[in-house]
Amino acid sequence: xxxxxxxAHINKHLNITKEEFEVYKRHFTPLKIAKKDFLxxxxxxxxxxxxxxxxxxxxxxxDANGKEHVLYFAVKDWWMADIDSFTNSIxxxxxxxxxxxxxxxxxxxxQKDLLxxxxxxxxxxxxxxxxxxxxxxxxxLIQSHSMTAQDRYLxxxxxxxQIAQKLTNIQLASYLGISHEFxxxxxxxxxxxxx
Amino acid sequence: xxxxxxxAHINKHLNITKEEFEVYKRHFTPLKIAKKDFLxxxxxxxxxxxxxxxxxxxxxxxDANGKEHVLYFAVKDWWMADIDSFTNSIxxxxxxxxxxxxxxxxxxxxQKDLLxxxxxxxxxxxxxxxxxxxxxxxxxLIQSHSMTAQDRYLxxxxxxxQIAQKLTNIQLASYLGISHEFxxxxxxxxxxxxx
Numbered sequence: 001x002x003x004x005x006x007x008a009h010i011n012k013h014l015n016i017t018k019e020e021f022e023v024y025k026r027h028f029t030p031l032k033i034a035k036k037d038f039l040x041x042x043x044x045x046x047x048x049x050x051x052x053x054x055x056x057x058x059x060x061x062x063d064a065n066g067k068e069h070v071l072y073f074a075v076k077d078w079w080m081a082d083i084d085s086f087t088n089s090i091x092x093x094x095x096x097x098x099x100x101x102x103x104x105x106x107x108x109x110x111q112k113d114l115l116x117x118x119x120x121x122x123x124x125x126x127x128x129x130x131x132x133x134x135x136x137x138x139x140x141l142i143q144s145h146s147m148t149a150q151d152r153y154l155x156x157x158x159x160x161x162q163i164a165q166k167l168t169n170i171q172l173a174s175y176l177g178i179s180h181e182f183x184x185x186x187x188x189x190x191x192x193x194x195x
Numbered sequence: 196x197x198x199x200x201x202x203a204h205i206n207k208h209l210n211i212t213k214e215e216f217e218v219y220k221r222h223f224t225p226l227k228i229a230k231k232d233f234l235x236x237x238x239x240x241x242x243x244x245x246x247x248x249x250x251x252x253x254x255x256x257x258d259a260n261g262k263e264h265v266l267y268f269a270v271k272d273w274w275m276a277d278i279d280s281f282t283n284s285i286x287x288x289x290x291x292x293x294x295x296x297x298x299x300x301x302x303x304x305x306q307k308d309l310l311x312x313x314x315x316x317x318x319x320x321x322x323x324x325x326x327x328x329x330x331x332x333x334x335x336l337i338q339s340h341s342m343t344a345q346d347r348y349l350x351x352x353x354x355x356x357q358i359a360q361k362l363t364n365i366q367l368a369s370y371l372g373i374s375h376e377f378x379x380x381x382x383x384x385x386x387x388x389x390x
Contacts, residue, residue, distance in 0.1 A: 063341035071336060084330040093337050116319075123318040124311075130325035135279040137332040141266060142288050144339070145372070146258035177340070 002030055002053035002105055009051070009077055013128045014121055023118055027111040032103050039080075039096040039104065046085035046092045048106040052078050055102025056166055060174065061094050070175035072136070073099075073163050079129060099166060149178045150186050197225055197248035197300055204246070204272055208320045218313055222306040227298050234275075234291040234299065241280035241287045243301040247273050250297025251361055255369065256289050265370035267331070268294075268358050274324060294361060344373045345381050 003025050010016060016024065028051070033039055040046050042062055057074040071094060074080040085092035086109060107115070115122055143152055153176055157164040164172065173180040201223065202216050211219065223246070228234055235241050237257055252269040266289060269275040280287035281304060302310070310317055338347050348371055352359040359367065368375040 061337045061341055069337075069340035071333070071340075082333075083326055084333060087326060087330070093334075120315070120319075123322050124315075127318050127322035127325060130322060130329055131278055131282060134325055134329045134332060135282070137329060137336060138266070138277075138279060139288075141332060141336055141339075142256045142264075144336075145264035145266075146256055 002103060003028075005053050005077065006051055006105055010125055013125045016119075016121065020119055020121070024115065024122070027107050027115045028105040029107075030103065031106055032101070033098040035098055035100050035102075037098050039098070040082060040085075040092055040094065042093060042095045043091050044085075045089055046082040048108055049079060049081040049083075049086055049112065050096075050104035050106045052076050052080065053103045053105060056099045056163065057102060058097050058099050058171060059094050060097075068174055069177070070171060072140070073160075073167070073175070075163055079133075083130075083133075099171075144177060149176055149182065150189070152176050153183070153186050154190070197298060198223075200248050200272065201246055201300055205320055208323045209316055211314075211316065215314060215316070219310065219317070222310045223300040223302050225298065226301055227296070228293040230293055230295050230297075232293050234293070235277060235280075235287055235289065237288060237290045238286050239280075240284055241277040243303055244274060244276040244278075244281055244307065245291075245299040245301045247271050247275065248298045248300060251294045251358065252297060253292050253294050253366060254289050255292075263369055264372070265366060267335070268355075268362070268370070270358055274328075278325075278328075294366075339372060344371055344377065345384070347371050348378070348381050349385070 006025065006028070007021050010021070010024070030053075031039075031050075033055075039048075039050060039057065052074050054076060056076075057080060058070055059072050059074060059080060060068045060070045062068050074096075080096060082092040082094045082096075084090065143155065147155070153172075156172075156176070167175075169180045169183055173183040176183065178186075198220050201220065205211060205216070205219070225248075226234075226245075228250075234243075234245060234252065247269050249271060251271075252275060253265055254267050254269060254275060255263045255265045257263050269291075275291060277287040277289045277291075279285065284304075338350065342350070348367075351367075351371070362370075364375045364378055368378040371378065373381075
């Protein structure tokens with residue numbers, strides 16, 4: 001079942017044969033992660049890239065004052081890693097924590113290098129995926145510069161309602177870069193406008 | 196000369212033959228851009244991806260109040276585009292302006308698709324490049340959350356002294372997300388500390 005999800009995901013970008021997918025899947029290991037457990041902790045080297053097959057994760061960075069800042073959330077059908085740490089073997093700047101009981105398929109750096117050698121067509125998949133990740137980050141950076149907190153809130157909850165409903169006020173406020181008191185004000189204002 | 200720069204750049208990531216590079220380079224067109232001219236204006240569809248062979252560029256977004264926010268600067272040996280707009284044919288969120296008389300090699304979407312078909316090895320180059328772009332944006336996002344303006348200033352000027360010296364106070368302040376008055380205060384403070 002998790003591997004079927006991965007196969008369907010890959011075939012959005014590539015047309016790979018059943019035989020090729022057999023080669024592909026051998027490089028991945030399934031892992032269950034309990035709610036609140038960590039796939040990666042800030043400061044560690046990120047050893048795996050993970051494809052989410054169940055549940056949801058929060059990716060955040062903790063600043064020198066101990067304050068957490070959410071970079072993004074990952075749900076089923078998403079990839080996650082600290083690519084900087086994974087690629088360059090430097091300590092990770094982010095923590096990846098399960099928000100509920102979750103499952104992933106993991107691939108290590110060594111296995112990924114092997115995979116590229118065995119199936120060069122996979123370069124295309126990760127080229128497209130990296131571009132999508134880049135675009136998502138660019139949108140987030142532009143919005144953080146140019147949109148009000150209220151517009152960012154509406155944008156996020158409209159675009160990702162299934163993620164938004166899983167979040168606590170504090171988690172969502174941390175993603176939007178505002179205090180949870182300010183988030184409550186925004187929510188009250190919107191409720192009043194919609195009456 | 197510009198094509199030699201491109202060839203050297205590609206060979207950082209791939210080993211392509213002289214013959215392959217002949218195929219590669221046919222897809223690119225050289226363009227000179229005068230100081231203050233635009234390669235792309237916000238709202239247009241981004242038609243080309245460009246490799247900088249001379250000079251420097253400022254990539255910024257303008258918010259609803261007309262305020263400009265610099266996303267990044269591009270210099271020789273860097274790629275630039277609004278990948279979101281280029282890939283998805285949607286209006287660009289960014290403007291690309293030459294900070295001095297500059298030169299690029301451009302490739303259109305159609306030519307890029309052709310290039311991938313003719314030389315599948317190029318997928319690898321753009322996979323690696325997209326990952327690097329992703330990592331740079333992730334670092335920027337994390338720093339904007341977790342570092343003080345003074346630390347971001349020191350980090351940028353230490354890492355990219357050759358870019359920093361080309362910038363006006365206003366351009367650098369816009370990149371750091373602070374007012375130019377605040378940037379002046381930071382500079383004064385650092386000067387006093389170094390005395």
